[in-house]
Amino acid sequence: MARDSAAEGAAQPGLTRQMLVAAGLRVLEREGISGLSMRKVAAELGVKAASLYWHVRNKEQLLDLLTDGLMADAEPPPRQGDWREQLREYSLRYRRHLLAKRDSAKVVAGRLTLGPNLLRLMEEQLDRLREAGFSDADAALANYLLGAFVQGFVLQEQSPISASETEGASRSEVARAAADRLRGLPETAFPNLVALAGDLTAPSMDDRFAFGLERLLDGLAALLTENHAHPTPEPAPLEGKPSPHE
Amino acid sequence: MARDSAAEGAAQPGLTRQMLVAAGLRVLEREGISGLSMRKVAAELGVKAASLYWHVRNKEQLLDLLTDGLMADAEPPPRQGDWREQLREYSLRYRRHLLAKRDSAKVVAGRLTLGPNLLRLMEEQLDRLREAGFSDADAALANYLLGAFVQGFVLQEQSPISASETEGASRSEVARAAADRLRGLPETAFPNLVALAGDLTAPSMDDRFAFGLERLLDGLAALLTENHAHPTPEPAPLEGKPSPHE
DNA sequence: ACCTGAACACCGTTCAAGT
């Protein structure tokens, strides 16, 4: 159940959540996500694995804490420039931030934690979005969208192209091999893959990210201009109605 | 090393890769990704874990095979409608397809396999994109972007909101709790989070997906119209130059 | 050529017991 406030004047615990998080981040950086075990985190603290369970319910909860810890030194959107530049810069920096921390996306992905560090970033981003003229609802949706985009993208980026053939092989070697593979496909069945073999494999991850980001920003910009112009078939936020898949 | 062609007239192997994949998919559906172990897959086939290693190098390779197996019955983009409708419909269906298979996104995410089933889908999607008038380079980038978007999104969607508080609690209860949490923040430090507490927590995943998808499609549409109008600061695909982070 | 037994080096988690 893990106390939050050490109410009584208890002897200082020797271990704190903050120490678990710091140790967890060190293990993650050193050994990657596959090496991030409760036992190793405990060892990092000079303690036995069972001890961690006094401070944390289970490994999932530790991962939640690590998720917010990974955001600790992420920079919020800048203040100079128009909203496009602000959001572009923020997204690029956020991506670099995640890329710099080993396997960070694997920890963060699919984990919506709302820890203090994430809240700080959200607050700033929402500020820029509203300043830009987005409605409250659009600002909220855009905030989610941008976060999901960057996290999802880095997740792909931090994983080996195809785990089964990760043995050696540089970035460009893998791309060359993929291109050859596509070019060698039966042309009658896969005319487009054969024709675009080069285009599909040439772009760097930087290129792909930049492309996606500019498309997203263009899409958001369209919200500001056409406002109520042509009717995009966007589903109204159906009230209580249960969603189809549940 | 796992043979591909059973060259000699060897006695039929009893086990085949296809059987591994089918068994793996059954285990995944029944027990989720945390229950997907080599031992359980083996048991599903009435065999011992060590036997699998004759047919497959390791678990990673089996996951690669499962990734393509998950695409087996995914539907390609439809032919009716304009390109926007085609891509919208395809993305919506692809999302539903992944959502319908337990933990599929956790298997698929960060795994670019280029198996036969994925190739089939790519071929069709590239066809629609080129038909719509996108350049080869843009079609290739858009193809990657849409795939990454849907996969990344479903990954968030298939994970519990916050793993540490997954005990019971329905969709709407979690949303309510999050809203209350945001509303309760210190207003001077987090004015936007407090003001948008409702907007941030109200949208369903359907809403969020639709929003992101329409923004992406708008962004792609802009590529077709303005073509060379105003200069978006898109980095030229720098030739051999090493990327900053490596 | 294909499968198994047995082992190695790990896991997350629980819980009685210590201090």
Next chain:
DNA sequence: ACCTGAACACCGTTCAAGT
């Protein structure tokens, strides 16, 4: 209040040995 020893029920992978 906090930490440990010891155990339980698992993992992925290897490899000599069987057929």
